[in-house]
Amino acid sequence: MPPTIPLQGYYAASARPAPERPRFQGARRADFCVIGGGYTGLCAALHLAQEGAKVVLLEAETIGFAASGRNGGQIHTGHRKDQAELETWLGPVHARDLWTLADEAKAEVRGLVRAHAIDCALKDGLVIAAHNEAMARALAEDTEHLAGTYGYGLARMMDKAEAERQLGTSVYPAARMDMGGGHLHPLNYARGLAQAAQDAGAELFERSRVLALDEDKAGVNIRCADGLVTAGRALLACDAFSAAIAPELAKYIGHVESFIIATAPLGEALNREILPCDAAVADTRHVLDYYRKSADGRMLFAGRESYWNVPSDVPALVRPRMAHVFPKLADVAVEYGWHGTVGITRTRMPHFGRRSERQLFAHGYSGQGVALATLGGRLMAQAALGHPERFDVIARVPAQPFPGGQLLRRPLVAAALMWFKLVDSIG
Numbered sequence: 004m005p006p007t008i009p010l011q012g013y014y015a016a017s018a019r020p021a022p023e024r025p026r027f028q029g030a031r032r033a034d035f036c037v038i039g040g041g042y043t044g045l046c047a048a049l050h051l052a053q054e055g056a057k058v059v060l061l062e063a064e065t066i067g068f069a070a071s072g073r074n075g076g077q078i079h080t081g082h083r084k085d086q087a088e089l090e091t092w093l094g095p096v097h098a099r100d101l102w103t104l105a106d107e108a109k110a111e112v113r114g115l116v117r118a119h120a121i122d123c124a125l126k127d128g129l130v131i132a133a134h135n136e137a138m139a140r141a142l143a144e145d146t147e148h149l150a151g152t153y154g155y156g157l158a159r160m161m162d163k164a165e166a167e168r169q170l171g172t173s174v175y176p177a178a179r180m181d182m183g184g185g186h187l188h189p190l191n192y193a194r195g196l197a198q199a200a201q202d203a204g205a206e207l208f209e210r211s212r213v214l215a216l217d218e219d220k221a222g223v224n225i226r227c228a229d230g231l232v233t234a235g236r237a238l239l240a241c242d243a244f245s246a247a248i249a250p251e252l253a254k255y256i257g258h259v260e261s262f263i264i265a266t267a268p269l270g271e272a273l274n275r276e277i278l279p280c281d282a283a284v285a286d287t288r289h290v291l292d293y294y295r296k297s298a299d300g301r302m303l304f305a306g307r308e309s310y311w312n313v314p315s316d317v318p319a320l321v322r323p324r325m326a327h328v329f330p331k332l333a334d335v336a337v338e339y340g341w342h343g344t345v346g347i348t349r350t351r352m353p354h355f356g357r358r359s360e361r362q363l364f365a366h367g368y369s370g371q372g373v374a375l376a377t378l379g380g381r382l383m384a385q386a387a388l389g390h391p392e393r394f395d396v397i398a399r400v401p402a403q404p405f406p407g408g409q410l411l412r413r414p415l416v417a418a419a420l421m422w423f424k425l426v427d428s429i430g
């Protein structure tokens with residue numbers, strides 16, 4: 004079982020208040036039962052309710068409690084795997100369909116924020132920063148490929164001097180500025196989606212953990228401690244936690260802890276010097292640094308990953324990475340530190356599929372779920388309503404099990420992480 008995570012740090016402290024939602028009790032019939040109140044589940048519930056369906060959403064904790072309420076807030080272009088790799092692996096047609104969906108995912112975030120007036124400090128601009136010369140060349144090639152093959156015109160390379168001007172650090176030999184990407188306050192976004200789903204007629208329940216589900220002629224029976232929902236279809240949106248109710252998925256969905264700190268507001272002078280372009284930044288390491296400034300001028304810096312344990316002192320773990328990139332922040336006060344569980348797949352592509360005709364799942368966005376889970380929810384809803392074509396573009400990506408079986412999976416994934424750290428440090 005993934006570790007339990009009690010804190011959402013700065014986001015919980017700065018988010019707009021959310022209404023208390025009831026715990027699910029009793030017995031109820033619904034057209035659809037959505038399990039999980041992150042972006043995937045909330046967007047699925049929103050779209051189903053907008054189509055006039057009777058929807059019940061069950062969340063084990065509170066809305067946005069897990070990855071959707073504690074992530075880096077970065078909106079990425081494409082998938083975690085490069086388009087060139089996808090073309091080689093899956094062929095040019097399937098790769099193009101995946102690109103089209105990922106591009107639509109960013110538009111979906113912006114469209115939902117606009118349509119539902121979600122106050123989540125949404126901004127354009129995402130920088131991918133090369134951590135060495137080899138990655139600078141690879142990034143330039145990828146940027147050219149996206150422009151030439153997909154007509155993507157929103158990204159351009161910056162040389163070392165421009166990267167330094169835009170980011171306020173000299174550690175990168177080159178970087179890509181992508182105005183199609185962006186960033187937002189993740190918990191406010193989740194809470195805004197929840198409100199939109201509720202306004203559309205979905206019933207949202209919190210502290211209502213699903214313990215088991217099974218099927219009979221009546222439909223899918225979804226059991227919580229104090230209640231039973233019988234639904235025509237169930238939509239599983241539990242990401243890293245899916246295996247607890249769908250054990251056969253365990254081999255496909257891994258999880259790592261990622262750690263984030265928030266400094267005190269930087270003040271006017273530092274704010275001008277540090278990350279003046281105000282984009283979100285992710286570097287090209289396997290175990291990457293990713294960071295951005297918050298709307299109130301703090302540095303939100305994330306780095307390091309862990310598979311085994313969660314250190315009690317998150318700031319002590321992350322601060323050295325921040326000080327490496329921004330030496331001027333070495334002594335700045337850090338006011339929050341938190342962590343979250345990232346659902347990952349072996350292929351680093353999302354894993355969508357069906358447990359049966361009546362049960363769909365979507366998870367494993369591998370660190371790119373702000374946009375992809377938003378769209379994933381809509382695609383799962385469309386599939387549940389009888390339009391599976393676009394859901395199946397992702398479901399057709401061959402899933403690969405993590406090696407090692409139940410006993411060896413954890414040590415093998417941990418060893419792989421250590422290997423990636425070593426490769427990064429050599430780079």
Ligand SMILES: Cc1cc2nc3c(=O)[nH]c(=O)nc-3n(C[C@H](O)[C@H](O)[C@H](O)COP(=O)(O)OP(=O)(O)OC[C@H]3O[C@@H](n4cnc5c(N)ncnc54)[C@H](O)[C@@H]3O)c2cc1C
Nearest residue numbers: 039041042043063069071074075077213242343371372373
């Ligand atoms: C620290 C961190 C940083 C990240 N940074 C970024 C980033 O910058 N950009 C990006 O694109 N992506 C990022 N990600 C990934 C992104 O946050 C996720 O891909 C996305 O939020 C997944 O959304 P989801 O709804 O599928 O899952 P989640 O948000 O994890 O939601 C699943 C929900 O299901 C609930 N649940 C689980 N089991 C049950 C059950 N049995 N019954 C009822 N409910 C249950 C959980 O409580 C949870 O609320 C990050 C993730 C983390 C953890």
